[in-house]
Amino acid sequence: MKIAVKLFLIVFLAFWAEQVFPWWSVAVCAALVSALIPTTGKKAFWSGFAGIGLLWLFFALFYSIQTDFVLTQRVANLFGVGSSVVIILLTALIGAVVGGLGALTGNQLRQSLRTAPPRPRHYSSAQDEAGN
Template sequence: MKSFAWLLLLILVLGTGLQIFLPWWVITPLCLVLAFTWPVRGGRAFLAGFLGIGLGWLVLASWLNVRNEGLLAHRVAQLLPLGGHGWLLVLLTALVGGLVGGLAALAGAWGRVAVSPAKAEATA
């Protein structure tokens, strides 16, 4: 449980911090490398990546939505089949980011098992 919490915290902090200076897709190699080096199983790695990136994107998208009084999110939500609900777009944004982070972390955990299966079983 301790490894999961540290991995989640690292993904949340580093993912949010790196996205300020780098493109959004930096979360993919970040989650992949952290899950590859951190001794957690696949399901917990996915959950850590999903929650870490999803929460980071949820907070950032909510902050931006509040800062511009929901105007941009409302307009974009009108283009998509969301009925103009800006907060639904914020939740969808967090879901997409969480899935990208979770799948990258899962790939990293599975990559660690593929490289050294005996070592991965000992740490699990």
């Protein structure tokens, strides 16, 4: 359940951020959501990966369909790929990696700023006699 909420928030915030800010703002959105909602590192990475990857896949398909795949076909020819589907998938993959790394960064930031509770000191009787 926490992963679904995290995924939704990443997609929602990234969608609105991309309307105003540069392309890399999706990494900041993924990092903020991952810093606020604690999960493991793997889950954080995959939620950012899936969220931004799906968002960029949707937009790549949306704009390609609107333009009859003219621009994606030209970019595919420019890179020597020959298929606009490959360009769309590469776009989604690049966004997914950026989102995943952004989410992992936010998760690691949260863990580094977390203050650990003091560890209880347990001594055995042998340690007490030795003066430790």
